[in-house]
Amino acid sequence: MTPSVLAPVLHFVQAGPLEIFALPFMWRALLTVAILAIAAGVVGLFISFRELEFVSDGLVHSVFPGLVVGSVIGGSAGLLPGALVAAILAAVLFTLIEHRGGVGADAAIAVVLTGLFSLGVVLVSKQEGYVSELSELLFGRLLTVTETQLWQIFVVAIVAVAIIGFTWRAQLFRSFDAAGAQAAGFRVLRSDLALAIAVALLVVAGVQALGVLMVIALLTVPMAASRLLTRGFALLIPVAILLPLGAGIAGLWLSFEWSTSLGATVSPGAVVVLLLVTVYVLAALIRTARAALRKRRAA
Amino acid sequence: MTAARDAAPDAGDAQHCVTPQSIRSESINAGAPAGAEIALFLDGAAFGYTGTARVERLTLEVPAGAAVALIGPNGSGKSTLLRGILGLADLTAGSVRVLGETPDRARKRIGSLPQADTRDATLPITLRQVVTMGLYRSRGALRPIGRAGRGAVADALERVGLSAWASHRFGELSGGQQQRGILARALVSDPQLLLLDEPFNGLDRENRDVLLRLVRELRAEGRTIIVSTHDLEIAQEACSHALLLASGHHPNQPGHPAAFGSVDEALTLDAVQHAFQDTTVELDHHTVTTTRETE
Numbered sequence: 001m002t003p004s005v006l007a008p009v010l011h012f013v014q015a016g017p018l019e020i021f022a023l024p025f026m027w028r029a030l031l032t033v034a035i036l037a038i039a040a041g042v043v044g045l046f047i048s049f050r051e052l053e054f055v056s057d058g059l060v061h062s063v064f065p066g067l068v069v070g071s072v073i074g075g076s077a078g079l080l081p082g083a084l085v086a087a088i089l090a091a092v093l094f095t096l097i098e099h100r101g102g103v104g105a106d107a108a109i110a111v112v113l114t115g116l117f118s119l120g121v122v123l124v125s126k127q128e129g130y131v132s133e134l135s136e137l138l139f140g141r142l143l144t145v146t147e148t149q150l151w152q153i154f155v156v157a158i159v160a161v162a163i164i165g166f167t168w169r170a171q172l173f174r175s176f177d178a179a180g181a182q183a184a185g186f187r188v189l190r191s192d193l194a195l196a197i198a199v200a201l202l203v204v205a206g207v208q209a210l211g212v213l214m215v216i217a218l219l220t221v222p223m224a225a226s227r228l229l230t231r232g233f234a235l236l237i238p239v240a241i242l243l244p245l246g247a248g249i250a251g252l253w254l255s256f257e258w259s260t261s262l263g264a265t266v267s268p269g270a271v272v273v274l275l276l277v278t279v280y281v282l283a284a285l286i287r288t289a290r291a292a293l294r295k296r297r298a299a
Numbered sequence: 300m301t302a303a304r305d306a307a308p309d310a311g312d313a314q315h316c317v318t319p320q321s322i323r324s325e326s327i328n329a330g331a332p333a334g335a336e337i338a339l340f341l342d343g344a345a346f347g348y349t350g351t352a353r354v355e356r357l358t359l360e361v362p363a364g365a366a367v368a369l370i371g372p373n374g375s376g377k378s379t380l381l382r383g384i385l386g387l388a389d390l391t392a393g394s395v396r397v398l399g400e401t402p403d404r405a406r407k408r409i410g411s412l413p414q415a416d417t418r419d420a421t422l423p424i425t426l427r428q429v430v431t432m433g434l435y436r437s438r439g440a441l442r443p444i445g446r447a448g449r450g451a452v453a454d455a456l457e458r459v460g461l462s463a464w465a466s467h468r469f470g471e472l473s474g475g476q477q478q479r480g481i482l483a484r485a486l487v488s489d490p491q492l493l494l495l496d497e498p499f500n501g502l503d504r505e506n507r508d509v510l511l512r513l514v515r516e517l518r519a520e521g522r523t524i525i526v527s528t529h530d531l532e533i534a535q536e537a538c539s540h541a542l543l544l545a546s547g548h549h550p551n552q553p554g555h556p557a558a559f560g561s562v563d564e565a566l567t568l569d570a571v572q573h574a575f576q577d578t579t580v581e582l583d584h585h586t587v588t589t590t591r592e593t594e
Contacts, residue, residue: 049422169435176429176469177418180481183385183411183494184436231468233423 020256021249028150029142032209033248033272035150036218039157039205041241042164043198044223049175052199053220054106055094058113059196059203060216062090064120067137067207072123079208080152087200090116095196099189140211140269142252153205160201167194210269217273218244221280228283247275336363336399338492338523339384343393345553346376346383352391352553353379354544359559361525361540363491366518368534368562369527371544372575376554377527378414380544381494384525385409398491405492407436410485412495415478420470426480427465430455433487455483460509475506482513493517495526499533511537531571534562541565545574 021027047056063083070082090112097108124137145153164171170191173181182188199219206215226240251272258266337360345355354376361367369377382388383395386402397405410433430452434444444452456462459479464472472480478498485493495514499507514537518524528534534541543557543565558570 049419166440169432169438169440172424172428173432173435175419176422176424176432177413177481179413179417180411180432180484182387183406183409183413184433185406186436227423231423233425233428236423 020253025143025145026252026256028145028147029209029252029268030248032142032145032150032153033252034245035154035157036202036206036209037222037241037244037248039161039202040218040222040244041237042161043195043202044219044240045237046164046171046175046195047199047219048223048227049172050195052195053216055098055109055196056199056203056219057216058094058109059087059090059200060207060212060219061113061117063087063200063203063207064137064212065116065123066120067212068120068123071137076149080149080156080204083204083207084156084201086116087204088197091196091200092193095189095192099192136211137207138211138213139267140207140209140214142209142268142272143255145209149208153209156201156205160198160205163194163198163201167191171195210273214269214273217276221273221276225276225280225283228280228287243279244272244276247279248272251275337361337396338363338365338398339525340396341393342395344383344390344395345392346379346388347391347553348379348389350389350391353388354383354554355392356555357393359542359556361523363523364518364521365540366514366524366526366538367540367542368538369525369542369544370529370531370534370566370574371527371554371557372529372546374550374554375544375546375574377544378496379554381411381496381525381527384492384494385411407488408491410488410490410493412478412481412485412493412498414496415474415481415500418477418481420477422470424469425466426461426469426472426476427452427456429469429480430465430483430487433484437488451487451489452483455487456480458486459483459513473503473506475502475509478502478506478510479513482510486517491522493522493524493526495524497527497529499528499530507533514538531566534566538562543570543574 021030047053063086066082066084066086067079068082069086070078070080072078073082093112094109097112120137170181170186171194173184173186174188174191178188181191202219203215206218210218222240222243223236225243226236230236230239251274252268254275255266255268255271258264339359339361341357341359344357345352346357347353357380369380371377379388383390384397384402385406395402398408399405431444431448433455434448434451438444438448453462453465456465459482461472461476461479461483464476464480469477469480482495482498485495498510502510511533514524514526518537518539524538526533526538539561540559541562542559544554545557546552546554557574558565558567
C-alpha cells in the first residue's frame with residue numbers, strides 16, 4: 001500500500017466520515033445501503049437456511065432483461081417496473097421448477113437464468129452507448145440514487161420484509177422440517193413462493209443501486225458471515241444487518257476519498273461488496289481459529 | 300404371542316390368522332366394540348402420488364385409543380399410508396375418514412413425527428424453538444405464543460424428559476433425543492391421533508425404551524397411535540394392533556395389506572412371510588428366514 005493510498009485513512013482518523021455523509025448524494029447512498037442491509041438481513045436468513053444462494057443468483061440474472069426492457073421503454077423510470085415484472089415471473093418459475101423436482105431442476109434453472117441474461121445483453125447491446133448503460137446495470141450507481149429511487153427502494157424492501165414477517169413461522173418450520181411443516185398443515189409451495197417473491201423484490205430493490213453482479217453479495221454474504229460469527233439464533237439477523245452497514249459506511253467513504261484525493265473513479269458498490277467479502281473471510285478465519293483452540297483445549 | 304404360533308396354524312388359529320386373500324375382500328374391524336369411536340376408517344382405499352397408487356386395497360377400521368404397529372418392508376407403502384391419513388398423498392381409490400372427518404379437516408387434531416431424514420439439524424435453533432413449532436399452526440401467522448403456549452411447550456418437554464435440554468441447539472442432541480424432541484413437538488398441540496414414521500430407527504436401547512414407554516403412556520391416555528416400524532418386537536411391546544403391509548410382486552406394483560388385527564392375530568408366520576420376502580425375521584424369539592412367494 002503506497003502512502004498516497006493511506007491518505008484517506010489518515011483523513012478519516014482526523015475528520016471522520018460525518019462531513020462526507022452530510023453531502024446529499026452521500027447520505028442518500030448511505031440510506032440506500034442501510035435499507036438494503038436491514039431487508040437483506042431478514043430475507044437473507046431464509047436464503048441461508050434453505051440454501052437458496054444459487055436460486056437467488058438465478059433471480060438476479062433473470063432481472064437483467066427486465067431492467068433493459070424497462071430502460072428501453074421508460075428510461076430510468078422504467079427500470080423498477082421492468083425489474084419487478086421480470087423478478088416476480090422468474091421467482092414463480094424457479095419455485096415451480098424446484099417443486100416439480102427431478103434430476104433436471106437445477107439444469108432447468110441454469111438454462112433459464114443464462115438464457116434470460118443473454119437476452120438482456122442482446123437487448124442492451126442494440127442501444128446506443130450501450131457500454132456505459134451495461135456497466136451501470138451490471139455494477140449499479142450507488143452515488144447517483146435519486147430521492148424517487150430511494151423511496152422506491154424503501155417501499156419494495158418494506159414489502160419484501162413484510163412478506164417474510166407474515167410467513168415467518170411457516171418459513172422457519174419449512175426450513176427446518178419440510179415434511180413436518182406439511183404434516184402440520186402448512187402449504188409448502190405457498191411458503192416457497194412467498195420467499196422467492198421476497199427475494200425477487202429485494203433483488204429489484206438492490207439492483208439499481210448495486211447492480212446485477214453486486215446485489216447477490218448483499219443477499220448472501222452477510223448471513224453467511226453472521227452464521228460463522230454467532231451461535232445463537234437471536235443474533236443472526238442483527239449481526240447480518242450490522243456487517244453490511246459497517247461495510248457500507250466504510251466502502252462509501254473509501255470510494256469517495258479515493259475519488260477526491262486520488263482522482264481514481266472507484267465503483268462504490270464494488271468497494272462495499274469487497275469489504276463485505278473481506279468480513280466474511282475474516283469471520284471464516286475466526287471460526288477456524290476458535291475451532292482449533294477448542295480442539296487444543298479438549299486434547 | 301407364543302412360539303406355537305410360529306408353527307402352521309391349526310383350525311382354531313385359522314380364525315384369527317388373516318390371510319392376504321381375506322384382507323383383499325373383507326372389511327376388518329379390529330376388535331372395536333359396537334358403537335366405539337372409530338379413529339381411522341379406510342374402505343378400499345389406495346394412496347399414491349400423481350395418480351399412481353403406492354399402497355392399495357386398504358379396508359379397515361382402527362378404534363380410538365388403539366396403538367397400531369404399521370409393519371412392512373421398504374417400498375410396501377408405510378410412509379405413503381401415513382401421508383394419506385394426513386391428506387398429503389393422493390387418495391387414488393376408495394374412501395378415508397380420519398377422526399370422523401376428511402384428512403384435511405382432521406389434520407389439526409393429528410400429531411406427526413416424520414422420518415428423521417427430513418430435518419435440517421444444522422440450523423442454529425434450540426430444542427425449545429423446535430417444540431414451539433408444534434403450536435405455529437394453531438397460533439396462525441401473528442398471534443403470540445403466549446404464556447399458555449410456553450407452558451404447553453414446557454409440559455411437552457418434561458413429558459419426553461428433555462426439560463434440561465430446552466435451550467440446547469437441536470443439532471447438538473443425540474439421535475434419540477432429537478426423536479423425543481420431535482415427539483414433544485407433535486404432543487404440544489394435544490393431538491388425538493399420533494402418526495409416528497419409523498421413530499425407532501437408529502435409536503440406542505435407552506432411547507428406544509423411553510420412546511416405547513411414551514407410546515404406552517400415550518395409548519393409556521386414550522390417544523390413537525399409528526407407528527411404522529420394521530421391528531416386530533416393538534409391535535409386541537407397545538401396540539394393541541398390527542397392520543402388516545406387503546410389497547407388490549414387481550417394483551412398480553403398489554403395496555397391500557397382508558394382515559390386520561390385534562397384534563397376536565396379525566403377526567403370524569404366514570402373514571409375516573407374505574409381507575417380508577427373502578428376509579430374516581425374528582418372531583417370538585425364533586429367527587425365521589422367509590422365502591419369496593411366486594405369483
